Amino acid sequence: METAILYPLIAHDDAARPLARFAGRERSAGRFLADVAELAERLPERDALLNACQNRYLFAVVLYACALRGKLCLLPASHSPETIHQLAADYPALGCLSDRPDGGIALPTLLIDESLLAAPGARHWPPPSLPAGQRIARVFTSGSTGRPQGHDKYWGALVETTRAGMESLGLASGFALLGTVPAQHMYGLESTLLLPLLGGGLLSDERPFYPADVQAALAGLPAPRVLVSTPFHLRTLLESGLAVPELTLLTSATAPLSGELAGQLEGHFGAPLLEIYGCTETGQLATRRSALTEEWECMPGVELRPDGAERAVAHGGHVWQAQPLNDRVELYGARRFRLLGRTADLVNVAGKRSSLAYLTQQLLAIPGVADGVFFLPEEESAGAVVRLAALVVAPKLTRTTLLAALRQRIDAAFLPRPLKFAAALPRNTTGKLPLTALRAALHEPATDD
The missing domain is CATH 3.30.300.30 (ANL, C-terminal domain)
Structure with a gap:
C-alpha cells in the first residue's frame, strides 16, 4: 500500500447534500466539515484522546477533528472504571471528549456539545484529505476472552475496507443508515459511521435499543434504508412483532447468526440479511447471506491462505499486514470458507x-x-x-x-x-x-x- 496517497474525509460530492441527521434535523456535508474544522481548533493539547461520545454525529465530528489535528483517538469497547483505570495507566496524559456531562469517566474531560461546533449556516468545502498512512484511531477488543487489546487503524485501510464493504453489501450512494450498535466497536465504526461517510450515505445519530424506538428511528429516515444490528437486537425486534418501514438491507455481526433466525428475519422484514465476519485486528473480512448458506465470501481484494490444520491467515486488500484468524476454518479455495469455531473456544472434558x-x-x-x-x-x-x-x-x-x-x-x-x-x-x-x-x-x- 502506498501510504502517501490522499483520501478525502467524505465521499459526498456537494456541500449541500445531506450527510447526517443530528438532533432530529438534517446536516449537510458542508456543515459537517465546518463542525469538524471548528472543533479541531478547540481540542485540548493532548496527544491521545478518548472518544466517549454516545451521539453518533458528535462521535464522527470528534474522530475527524482528532484526525485533522493528528491526535490519536482511543476507542475502547467499554467505559467501565476498570477499563478507564487501565487506559489512564497506559496513557498518562490521556484526556476525554464526551457528550455526557455526567459520564462518570475519571479523566480530564471536555464536554462536546453544539457550542463547540460551527455557527448555523457555516460550511466548509471542499473536503480535506488525509494521507493513507496516517494513524487515525486505536480500537480495542471487547474483552470477551480476556483483557482488551488495542489495534491501530490507518486512514487508507479504513477507506479501502469501506469501499470493499460497499461492494460486498451491494450498496450505492444515497442510502440512509441506522445502527443499534455503538461506533466505538470495530463493527460499529465501519458499518454505522464510515459506511455512510465514505459511501455517500446519510448517517443517523440515533442508537435505539427497544423495538419501538428502532421502528420510530427508521420511520424518520428516507428510503432506501439500511439497518445495522446484532443477532440479539434483531431477535428482540423480530419477537416484538412490530412492523418497520421498508428496508433495503439488514446487516448483523458480533455473534453467530443461525440460518433459521436469518430466514425468519428476512421473511418478516422483506429484505436480505447479510452477516459480516471480521475482527478488531483486521476489520471486516467477509460476508454471507446466512439464510441461504453457511459459507463466507471474502471481501474484494482479501484472501485466506492455509496456516496449519483448520487455521488460516488473511491478507490482501485492506489487510495491509497478514493476520492469522482467531477462528478455526474450513477453506474452499482462497476466498470462500466455513467457520468451525474460535481457536480459544475449544474445550476438552x-x-x-x-x-x-x-x-x-x-x-x-x-x-x-x-x-x-x-x-x-x-x-x-x-x-x-x-x-x-x-x-x-x-x-x-x-x-x-x-x-x-x-x-x-x-x-x-x-x-x-x-x-x-x-x-x-x-x-x-x-x-x-x-x-x-x-x-x-x-x-x-x-x-x-
Missing part, C-alpha cells in the same frame, strides 16, 4: 472435545430458552479438571427440564456445572458477553433460587 460456540448453539436451540451462553468459570490451569458453566434466560423452564433437554443434544460430559438462571445476560452495548462479566454473574442471586 474427560477426553472429549467440543467448542463453547457449539454448546451455546445447542442451548439456544431449546424451546423456551430466550438467551444463554456456555463459558469457562475460571482460568484453566495445568492438570486441573475442566468444568463448564452456563448462564441462561429461560423463565418458563425448570432446571430439571432444561438439563433433560440439554442431555438430548450434548454429551453428558459437557453439561454445565453450574447452570445459572438469570433475568438477563450481562451483554455490553454491542451485544457481546465479556468474560469478566459472565464470571461475576455466577456470584449473583439466581432467578430460580
Whole structure:
C-alpha cells in the first residue's frame, strides 16, 4: 500500500447534500466539515484522546477533528472504571471528549456539545484529505476472552475496507443508515459511521435499543434504508412483532447468526440479511447471506491462505499486514470458507472435545430458552479438571427440564456445572458477553433460587 496517497474525509460530492441527521434535523456535508474544522481548533493539547461520545454525529465530528489535528483517538469497547483505570495507566496524559456531562469517566474531560461546533449556516468545502498512512484511531477488543487489546487503524485501510464493504453489501450512494450498535466497536465504526461517510450515505445519530424506538428511528429516515444490528437486537425486534418501514438491507455481526433466525428475519422484514465476519485486528473480512448458506465470501481484494490444520491467515486488500484468524476454518479455495469455531473456544472434558460456540448453539436451540451462553468459570490451569458453566434466560423452564433437554443434544460430559438462571445476560452495548462479566454473574442471586 502506498501510504502517501490522499483520501478525502467524505465521499459526498456537494456541500449541500445531506450527510447526517443530528438532533432530529438534517446536516449537510458542508456543515459537517465546518463542525469538524471548528472543533479541531478547540481540542485540548493532548496527544491521545478518548472518544466517549454516545451521539453518533458528535462521535464522527470528534474522530475527524482528532484526525485533522493528528491526535490519536482511543476507542475502547467499554467505559467501565476498570477499563478507564487501565487506559489512564497506559496513557498518562490521556484526556476525554464526551457528550455526557455526567459520564462518570475519571479523566480530564471536555464536554462536546453544539457550542463547540460551527455557527448555523457555516460550511466548509471542499473536503480535506488525509494521507493513507496516517494513524487515525486505536480500537480495542471487547474483552470477551480476556483483557482488551488495542489495534491501530490507518486512514487508507479504513477507506479501502469501506469501499470493499460497499461492494460486498451491494450498496450505492444515497442510502440512509441506522445502527443499534455503538461506533466505538470495530463493527460499529465501519458499518454505522464510515459506511455512510465514505459511501455517500446519510448517517443517523440515533442508537435505539427497544423495538419501538428502532421502528420510530427508521420511520424518520428516507428510503432506501439500511439497518445495522446484532443477532440479539434483531431477535428482540423480530419477537416484538412490530412492523418497520421498508428496508433495503439488514446487516448483523458480533455473534453467530443461525440460518433459521436469518430466514425468519428476512421473511418478516422483506429484505436480505447479510452477516459480516471480521475482527478488531483486521476489520471486516467477509460476508454471507446466512439464510441461504453457511459459507463466507471474502471481501474484494482479501484472501485466506492455509496456516496449519483448520487455521488460516488473511491478507490482501485492506489487510495491509497478514493476520492469522482467531477462528478455526474450513477453506474452499482462497476466498470462500466455513467457520468451525474460535481457536480459544475449544474445550476438552474427560477426553472429549467440543467448542463453547457449539454448546451455546445447542442451548439456544431449546424451546423456551430466550438467551444463554456456555463459558469457562475460571482460568484453566495445568492438570486441573475442566468444568463448564452456563448462564441462561429461560423463565418458563425448570432446571430439571432444561438439563433433560440439554442431555438430548450434548454429551453428558459437557453439561454445565453450574447452570445459572438469570433475568438477563450481562451483554455490553454491542451485544457481546465479556468474560469478566459472565464470571461475576455466577456470584449473583439466581432467578430460580
